[in-house]
Amino acid sequence: MIASMRETIDTSSDRANGAIGRTDATPAAPAGSDAIEIAGRTFGSRLLLGTGGFPSLQTLADAIAASGAELVTVALRRIDPDARGSLIDVLADAGVELLPNTAGCHTARDAVTTARLAREALQTDWIKLEVIGDEDTLLPDAPELLRAAEELVDDGFVVLPYTSDDPVLARRLADLGCAAVMPLGSPIGSGMGIRNPYNIALIREAVELPVVLDAGIGTASDAALAMELGCDAVLAASAISRAQEPVAMARAMRAAVQAGRLAYGAGRIPRRRYATASTSDEGLADLT
Amino acid sequence: MIRLNGDERDDVAAGETLVAVLARLRLPLDARGVAIAVDGEVVPRASWPSFQLRDEARVEVLTAMQGG
Numbered sequence: 001m002i003a004s005m006r007e008t009i010d011t012s013s014d015r016a017n018g019a020i021g022r023t024d025a026t027p028a029a030p031a032g033s034d035a036i037e038i039a040g041r042t043f044g045s046r047l048l049l050g051t052g053g054f055p056s057l058q059t060l061a062d063a064i065a066a067s068g069a070e071l072v073t074v075a076l077r078r079i080d081p082d083a084r085g086s087l088i089d090v091l092a093d094a095g096v097e098l099l100p101n102t103a104g105c106h107t108a109r110d111a112v113t114t115a116r117l118a119r120e121a122l123q124t125d126w127i128k129l130e131v132i133g134d135e136d137t138l139l140p141d142a143p144e145l146l147r148a149a150e151e152l153v154d155d156g157f158v159v160l161p162y163t164s165d166d167p168v169l170a171r172r173l174a175d176l177g178c179a180a181v182m183p184l185g186s187p188i189g190s191g192m193g194i195r196n197p198y199n200i201a202l203i204r205e206a207v208e209l210p211v212v213l214d215a216g217i218g219t220a221s222d223a224a225l226a227m228e229l230g231c232d233a234v235l236a237a238s239a240i241s242r243a244q245e246p247v248a249m250a251r252a253m254r255a256a257v258q259a260g261r262l263a264y265g266a267g268r269i270p271r272r273r274y275a276t277a278s279t280s281d282e283g284l285a286d287l288t
Numbered sequence: 289m290i291r292l293n294g295d296e297r298d299d300v301a302a303g304e305t306l307v308a309v310l311a312r313l314r315l316p317l318d319a320r321g322v323a324i325a326v327d328g329e330v331v332p333r334a335s336w337p338s339f340q341l342r343d344e345a346r347v348e349v350l351t352a353m354q355g356g
Contacts, residue, residue, distance in 0.1 A: 052355040060354070075355025078293040078348065079322060081313045088321040088352050101356040116330045117350055121323035128356060237356055 034258060036233050038210050039126075039158045039179035041097075043070045046227070047257045048099070048212060049250070050237025057085045059246050064094045067240065067250035073099045073128055076118050088122075099160065101128040106141070108148035115152050127152060128182070129161040138188040138215075140164050146172055153177040162214050165199040167206040174207040181209055182235065185226065186216030189238040193222040197229055204230035220249075220256035227260025228268065291346045302343035306336040309347055321351045 036046050049069035054060040064072065072091060091098060100118035105111040108131060115127040131148050133141030140163055152159045159178045163169055170181045183203050186192035193216060194200055204211050210233060213226035217239040226234050236253050243249035290300040292309060299312055306324055307317055315322065317336065324331045325348040331339050341347065 050356045054354060073356040074352040076323070076350045077353040077355070079313065079315070079351040081315065086321075087354060091352075098352065100352065103356045113325065113328060113330060117323040117325055118352075120330055120333060121321050121350060122352060130356070 034261060036210060038071075038160070043097075043233075044068070045070050045254070045257075046233040046261060047223070047254055048072065048233055048235040049096075049240065050235060051087070051091075051241075052103075052237050053241035054246060055241075057087065057090045060087075060241075061090050061094055062247045063240055063250040064091075064096060066247045066254065067236075068254045070096055071099050072096045073101050073235070073237070074122075075101055075103045076114055076121065097126075098122050098124055099126050099128050100124065101162075102130045102148075104132070105130060106132050106144075108144045108151065111144070111148040112151050112155075115148075115157055116155075119157070125156055126158045126179075127160065129159050129178075139184075142166075142169055145169075146176065149173055149176050149178055160212065165196050165203065167199060167202040170203045170211075171206045174209050178209065180212055180232075181207055182212040182214035184215035185213055185222065188215040189242075190216055191218030191239060192216050193218050194225055194229070197225065200226065200229045200231065217253075220252040223253050223256040224260035224263070227257055228264050230264055233257070289344065290341055291344075293347070293349055300341065300347075302341055302345070304341055306331060306339045306341070306347070309341070309349065310336070313349060315349070323350050324348065325350070 035042050045068040047067050047069050049067050049072045051072055102111040102114040111131045131141045131144040132138050149159050149161050160180045161173050161178050162182045165183045173181050185194035211231045212233040213231045214235045217236045223234045234257050240246050240249045289296045327346050
């Protein structure tokens with residue numbers, strides 16, 4: 001795959017434009033099926049939903065239904081005995097699987113402890129591992145992330161790490177035994193889309209694991225692009241929850257993920273600097 | 289003084305168990321979706337009735353919230 005991609009870029013007349021993503025002709029995506037398998041579990045939707053930022057539990061419930069998501073993230077926070085309505089009840093009613101995260105953790109130690117608390121609270125050994133290294137960008141702290149991933153994998157967790165768009169780091173996480181890698185497109189909540197699509201395509205080639213584009217999605221076209229680059233799934237949170245109409249955006253993201261997946265399987269045409277007529281000149285009338 | 293979810297509490301005393309802590313939060317012992325850490329370490333649910341708090345213990349009672 002890497003060799004064929006390099007060859008295409010190096011030998012094609014449009015190398016200045018740089019083909020990204022799949023450039024070979026063989027569809028890699030199974031036709032018809034939109035299911036994804038992570039750590040031996042099959043999910044019918046390739047859209048994962050983050051539950052943060054929804055204005056109400058009802059909007060969250062409606063957005064889950066509209067998105068078709070079957071795996072949704074939750075955070076672990078101090079309990080509020082006076083809170084009205086239970087998130088857990090809403091998610092149980094929606095029939096979704098929970099993916100607790102370690103959001104807000106800045107050290108491997110905190111993240112590992114949070115994962116263990118999540119396992120206690122929610123009876124799941126799945127964890128979306130986040131170890132933040134910078135308050136302004138919320139970019140991952142790579143050494144701490146690797147340390148936490150290793151400890152959690154050893155402890156029997158199914159680890160889905162939120163990572164940077166660095167293919168080498170993604171491979172290191174895969175080598176440690178993570179169940180997927182979740183590279184960012186751009187900083188969390190920034191809505192900046194995929195700032196380095198080349199790296200996302202490289203990550204797709206670097207690991208055999210499911211690749212879930214995690215952060216930075218701003219609108220539906222970003223999600224479609226992620227899938228066209230070969231990502232196996234997209235996790236959207238703020239892009240849906242903070243949209244003016246979250247439920248409508250959930251529907252849009254669902255369609256975008258499906259469209260991008262189909263396009264990836266269909267194999268896009270190469271980019272060219274000059275036109276290529278779609279209509280043959282053969283039989284063209286002489287009208288001079 | 290015990291620190292419970294960041295607040296110093298005079299209604300939880302050293303020597304009491306985590307069951308007492310849950311009671312102060314008006315939570316049943318079998319509260320769903322709850323986990324407890326004391327001084328940064330997870331206390332498994334099975335140990336809640338027997339886990340006695342030391343003075344100055346930092347207790348965190350957590351649950352699933354919207355996020356990520």
